[in-house]
Amino acid sequence: MTELENRYIKAKRALFDKVHASLNEMQRRAVHTTEGPLLVIAGAGSGKTTVLVNRIAQIIRYGNAYYDESVPARLSAETVAAFEAAGELSAEDIEPLLGEFSASPCAPWNVLAITFTNKAAKEIVERLSRVFDGDDIAKSIWAGTFHSICMRILRSHSEKLGYGGTLTIYDADDSKKLLTAVMKELNIDEKQFTVRSVAGEISRAKERLLDPEAYTEEATAFREKTCAKIYKLYQSRLNESNALDFDDIIMQTVFLLRREDEVRRYYANKFKYICVDEYQDTNHAQFELCSLLASEWRNIMVVGDDDQSIYRFRGATVENILGFDSTYPDAKVIKLEQNYRSSAVILNAANAVIAKNTKRRPKRLWTDSEDGENIKIEECEDQNEEARRIADLITRLVAKNQYSYRDFAILYRVNAQSSTIERTFAKSGLPYRIYGGVRFGDRKEIKDVVAYLQFINNPSDRVRLKRIINEPKRKIGDTTIAAVEAIADENGITMFEVMCNADKYVALSRAAKTLTAFAEMINKLRAMLDGGCPLDAFTNAVLDESGYRQMLKDAGEAEKDRLENIEEFVSGVIEYMNNNEEPTLTGFLEETALVADVDRFDESADAAVLMTIHSAKGIEFPVVIIPGLEEGIFPGSQALIDPAELEEERRLAYVALTRAKKELYLYHTDCRLLYGRTMRNPASRFIGDIPEELVTRKEKKKSREYSPWGNASAEKPRVYFSSTDGQGSAPHADVLTINRPVAKPAARKDAPSFAAGDRVKHPAFGEGEVLSVKPMGSDKLYEIIFDRVGTKKLMGSYAKLTKA
């Protein structure tokens, strides 16, 4: 290397260091390592997304310019002259020279970024738009979930797939329905083989890229052989309906790339740079997909944290991230261990808990930040006291103006824990939001309407046909449906074709009229669509022609919510039309299938957040509260017998602890009512793993005082905040006194009172209407239906209600 070249490289690197001056050393190294396989182990809160975004920006701006090999064979006369004039070139001087001849900048569409959630993909695109000051570049990179990327590939090569007509995606619910039908058809004993377990088995087979034939070959035990039979029929039923389940989307893409070498070469050449987020959550099929896509350029970067692998139960294999450097022996490994999120105390506690795992890459997070508050551990009598203490804590800290409600997150192991907490919060008027539960797209009415659209779009879809054929009621019962299906199978045609010609089949004579009427309606709607009817008008036509809307209207008050949801769905269609230049029904349906929820999680509301630890991954909160730290709950009961399961629970605990920025509160109880049973469990081993010097324990009140009714299941405590004067309607007068919160939420003696029918406003829940008022001592319990969040019960003196 000549003297000049050395000076050139030095100047070049100075430039890149300057561009990324805000990053730390390791982050910068990750951003600059653009060539070859790269594994980035990104600890919790270590700036993973920042690295990902900056690295993609670096690639698009400068290609492989950082690298020595990218020194031009001969520096141009211009550069040589520049060096001669300046002696040493500064960072600024080198930039214009760089782009011209040494770097090979990379077109954005040659970059592929794969994530697990739409939210993560969206965040990458948004942050890139900010870097490039506009959408154009950010929108042209291929960024998306595994499933959306695969659908994009599958769609472009549908002719090679062997599916005829329009593809349909079956969600977990549809798949289970089909599976139930298949198992019934094969006379499988439902006691011995639950749909749930068989669905899991097939899902795992697909994750391991075993098609029915390959799976059958592997099957030895009776159980596997039975599953093989089911899998075979299930898969052929999917094919008949032109349907893919979620696992198919990945598996069929891998098969396509393996089978069609020119397709593989096309994508592998196209994607010069590949980034995979949350690599610890990938399964075998996803691993294989990445390998195939990276097979030409081998510029594959994977980011993840083996300590945060918490999806083993859905097929993720930590081995992918643990073994990345043996899959790619030339891989560079960079660890991001500086944490920018949590206090030192929180971080040390998390380190101590995770250190007990054996299957992990050794690492230790560190931080520059201060020690911070000790971790508080509280022991309670039962889940009711636990919930009350949590409510008190939040109320107290908010009253001190230390935090707002939105700064608190209550993270639990199982959803069943949420109900007690929710009830307690509602009673004290403490604003909260629950994440999880029934999603918009999972609601029956939405699934029904989507099924109509799916069926019109793809009339071979049997599962959706069965869903809508008698909804609203058309007097087409199970017997008729079974007859139609049998005829379709015999003649190798679709059920819909049978229905169109129902009058020609003797077996259907009785139902022929209703069947043809249904078929005509579908054909009419199909014609509207083909005639270019806009999607929103079309959706409305479907709702009217099918009688679905009328059915809900007729039900009146009982189905008011559903009717509203349907109208919201139509708004969703309009939104899709506004966001897409060429809106199509197929496009809309695919988006609905792959985008779980239009984030209905209102981040702006000032309310405490309730969610499972799993759904909290990737989010941070100033104060994290973890209830239920008991053996058998967290770690869960299965973990007590299975060491691998225990390691997963430990990782889950690590994720939970590292969500906290400033303060951490851990709760455990002596006895707990869960799933209708009262249990007594010792405190979680994870509590014991935290070094004592980081902990402040809060003494339990003497149990005699706290539990006058003894066994929690013996008598249910009712209302604790029943009145401000102690004369309430609680079962025991002393209960009321003793259970009064240590620091009560600010009760308002002057609280305005409302009557049923009044419109009221709540700081967190928004506006609503009072449904009923029950006097409780000197206070009132309101049942209010809020416009946005539904019905809540609130105590008048605690809830900050105003007239709307």
Added chain:
DNA sequence: AGTCAGTCTCCTTCA
């Protein structure tokens, strides 16, 4: 075909 009562199940979850 629809309703009601008894039965069963229950971890975590994204596409």
Added chain:
DNA sequence: GAGACTGACT
């Protein structure tokens, strides 16, 4: 303890 599901009855 709650919700989903099943099966018998009308």
